Amino acid sequence: MYSQSEHTPQAIASRSYQVRIGWYLTEGWQIFSTQPAAYIGFFMLVFIINVVLSNLPVAGLVVSIILTGPFSAGYYFFGFQIARNQKPEFTHFFGAFKNNYFLPVFWTNLIVTLITNIFVVSASVLFLIAGLPLLQSLLKQGAVEGAASEEDIGELLSLLDQLPRFSEALTPVLIVVGIILLLLGIYFGVAYMFALPLVVEHQFDVWPALETSRRLISRNWWSFFFLNVSIIFFNALGLCLCGVGVLVTTPWSSCVIVAAYRDIIGLIPSIRDTN
Numbered sequence: 001m002y003s004q005s006e007h008t009p010q011a012i013a014s015r016s017y018q019v020r021i022g023w024y025l026t027e028g029w030q031i032f033s034t035q036p037a038a039y040i041g042f043f044m045l046v047f048i049i050n051v052v053l054s055n056l057p058v059a060g061l062v063v064s065i066i067l068t069g070p071f072s073a074g075y076y077f078f079g080f081q082i083a084r085n086q087k088p089e090f091t092h093f094f095g096a097f098k099n100n101y102f103l104p105v106f107w108t109n110l111i112v113t114l115i116t117n118i119f120v121v122s123a124s125v126l127f128l129i130a131g132l133p134l135l136q137s138l139l140k141q142g143a144v145e146g147a148a149s150e151e152d153i154g155e156l157l158s159l160l161d162q163l164p165r166f167s168e169a170l171t172p173v174l175i176v177v178g179i180i181l182l183l184l185g186i187y188f189g190v191a192y193m194f195a196l197p198l199v200v201e202h203q204f205d206v207w208p209a210l211e212t213s214r215r216l217i218s219r220n221w222w223s224f225f226f227l228n229v230s231i232i233f234f235n236a237l238g239l240c241l242c243g244v245g246v247l248v249t250t251p252w253s254s255c256v257i258v259a260a261y262r263d264i265i266g267l268i269p270s271i272r273d274t275n
Contacts, residue, residue, distance in 0.1 A: 002269070004268075007268050007269070009208045012216060012265055015264060015265065017263075019220055019223035019224060019260070025230060025234075027255075027259035027263075028255035028257075030259075031079055032251060039078070039251035039252075040247050040248065043251055049071075053067075068109060069110060073105045073109070073200050074093035074096060075254035075255075077092045078095075079254055079255050080201050080267065083262045083267060104204075104205055105200070107206045108199050112192045112195055112210070115185075119184045119188065122181045123179070126178035130171045130174040187221070190217060191217045192210060192213050192214060194209075194213035194257075195212075195213040195214075197261050198212055201268065202265075231253045235250065
């Protein structure tokens with residue numbers, strides 16, 4: 001275990017470490033299997049709350065956005081208790097609503113989401129604009145061959161004609177810029193992997209958590225990228241099982257991150273009461 005002086009943002013960002021993907025996946029399963037009913041129960045509770053909020057007007061969307069961070073952090077509050085070889089209570093899932101955690105958790109999650117999505121959405125828009133001529137050509141060909149209703153295709157072509165037009169000479173530029181933006185979105189999505197756990201476990205404020213995570217992970221970014229790919233792969237398998245598998249794979253994913261965090265960053269020496 002690292003000493004107290006080795007748990008500062010600078011010390012953590014400078015950690016020497018090795019990413020052990022297979023071990024984290026296995027260790028994450030061990031953490032999950034300690035309290036599977038609690039993990040699945042919390043997942044279902046959050047799902048039900050989101051369904052209820054989705055049926056409300058604007059207020060439901062706002063509340064859902066506000067609660068996303070605290071609910072996501074709940075898995076870490078619970079998982080870190082298990083990582084300390086303690087028996088967690090179900091109330092630990094709601095640790096973000098106690099002890100002045102709420103705002104740092106909310107802002108950290110919101111900033112990570114915004115930064116990642118701004119790049120990804122911008123890239124998607126550029127790809128769409130660059131691909132408009134090809135899309136229109138395919139639609140016209142489909143109308144000629146009778147592959148779809150001419151009326152439906154006509155309405156879609158009319159809608160596409162209203163979108164901003166760019167010279168076809170700019171298509172390669174749009175594609176290149178789109179790829180750069182997409183890569184930046186992926187980079188930050190991976191680099192901020194430990195941001196929320198740092199707020200939960202080390203009680204870092206928003207900016208120290210973001211920068212510490214980014215600096216630490218950037219030194220071995222590709223290994224963390226493949227760790228994330230592994231997590232996404234298993235969640236995709238969960239979706240393929242009629243969606244039921246995500247009951248396990250979603251909370252298990254957070255357990256994998258807890259296992260990686262404990263191995264690379266380490267838990268703080270003193271045991272804090274999150275009740």
